[in-house]
Amino acid sequence: MEADTYDALVIGGGPAGLQAALTLGRMHRTVLLVDSGRYRNGTVAHSHNFVTHDGRAPDELRRLAREDLARYATVELREATVESVEETEDGFVARTSDGTVEARTLILATGMTDELPDVPGLAEAWGREVANCPFCHGHEFADRPIGLVGEGPSIAELEAILVPIGSEVITFGHHDLVKVERLEDGLLVQRRAGPAVELAGLFLHPSTSQAAPFAEQLGLDMLPSGCVRVDALGRTSRPRVFAAGDLAHVEELPVPMPSILGAAAAGQAAGASAVRFLANPDSEVESHPFTD
Secondary structure, three states, X not given: OOOEEEEEEEXXXXXXXXXXXXXXXXXXXXXEEEEOOOOOOOOOOOOOOOOOOOOOOHHHHHHHHHHHHHOOOOEEEEEOOEEEEEEOOOOEEEEEOOEEEEEEEEXXXXXXXXXXXXXXXXXXXXXXXXXXXXXXXHHHHOOOEEEEEOOOHHHHHHHHHHOOOOOEEEEEOOOOEEEEEEEOOEEEEEEOOOXXXXXXXXXXXXXXXXXXOHHHHOOOOEOOOOOXXXXXXXXXXXXXXXXXXXXXXXXXXXXXXXXXXXXXXXHHHHHHHHHHHHHOHHHHHHOOOOOO
């Protein structure tokens, strides 16, 4: 059976991938978005700091985005898992749980995986009372005690950011936490030494890794953060490959700045860059920013 061929294959159905597909569809490019149904913010009940959508559930945002995509005849969405991607002379071949796909360009929007400390109860509270981003979750803990886990300059900065929000900010060392229990409206933290502490919420920076193997399979340039190296337009070290969302960032940033709005903006840039490549591939290869 002959494989389907598309102008672009978008892997990942979060805000970056959805926006990239929308951008390509509006330019009448054939695009397939493959969505595995696994999302980094899958445990989050409400998204915040997204103008006109503040407080909306992430799954509702995805539903609305899919409705937008359905209006464009050249956009197809499949619920499947991409197993591998190989570059060919004319583009890419992707093997998925739903068959083989060929595409001229590729947009990676597969995100990152969070690796939490091995503390009982922490995973159950992740994305709820335990979070990473104060811009996304801080306001909901207002006027109550807020906890931080970690040490060093980044934690000191986070503490200063949260001081106007919480009634107090309590910092824990990496090995201070013994157990975390969800309460009806907060969190109970059992410490290795000292009494348990009741908090509105807790912030920590988990270790992260690529949620999918495609950057490694394609030999893309990586940054010390473990993310894909891109320029401001979402171009990677390979001319036909673009990346957007949490899995990538520009070299000037030490780490990505994860947010739904930021991921969508990156998806728009990557989608537009793919459109430019499709319109004039020779010129785009010659002017590629990472060409030595």
